Amino acid sequence: MIILVCPGFNQAELNHSFINAFPNQDEHWLLYPSHQLPPYSPQDILDFCSKSLPKSNMTLEVILIGFSAGVVGIQSVATRLDKNQVKVKALIAIDGWGVPLWGDFPTYRISHDYFTHWSSTILGAGNESFYADPPVDHLQLWRSPQTTKGWKVNNNGSKIATTALKFIEEILESYRDNY
Template sequence: MSIIICPGIHELALTESFISGWSSLFTDSSIGKKTLDMVVFPCEGFLALSSLHILQFLRDRLRDKLGSPVVFISFSAGVVGAIMAAWQWQLLGGHVKAFIAIDGWGMPLWGNFPIHRLSHDYFTHWSSALLGGGHNNFYAEPSVDHLSMWRSPQTVQGWWVDPSVDVSQTPVRLSAAEFLHSLVKRYDEK
């Protein structure tokens, strides 16, 4: 399984910090002996919005792995290009196991693959859910600034919520990095 990281429009150092803070959870044996195949789309500026550039990058990097499952993790403006690239990847015969949008506020998210949203506050979580987002989502509480979700997911605390279950079910408190770890672990095991 490959993890496709699609950053937004921001400094490269933020993406490096995201990967460091999140992937450190994989140092335990929870994923077994496998190593994660992480592919980072090297976007500059507005290329984060371009599904064609993301798709071309995927075709170059994963050309012999079209049938191999991929999980997209995208942030902010990168959600725009990534969701369209995920649809296009499927049209080419690729297997999208899941799509994870981090603070993709205002972006409609639909697909025939599981979609998850992580939001920097409750309002963004609630209002984004109106535009699609599936099950098993996360929102920060206390709220944090937008870039904190990407820069340091291991420090962002919040709630794992699933709107498809009984509303009386208690949400789970954890960090954004732990939430991502749980999702990737689940899809890696399937």
């Protein structure tokens, strides 16, 4: 399974900190170089994908993770990728406040506080969501998902205490089983 990560405007070290937080590194992680190219640019992300995704006659299956301004770019790219021999399995939007989520694939929203979570639901709550409680700094959520505690919110509104890392891992695991 390929996981394409599109960060926002932040230090590159934070991106590596985010990826290294995941204990299971069996997947092929692709990190978009947002420190060199604009994370909100669908064309730059598509160009990166065409150079970086493995060449295959078979349809590739990809999970997309966007953070902050990277959510703008990755959401725009998602529907285009889905038509070019790349099957988008899911999109995980981390602190993509103000960005609508849509597509023919499951979407998940993660927020650094309850207000961001609540105010983003009108733009697409996603299949499930997570918000930090207590609230954390925007960059702390990205740098340290393993220490960001909060609530997983299911479709029916029920809440389960967890961390941002466990929430994302649970999503990834559900697609590993179907891979």
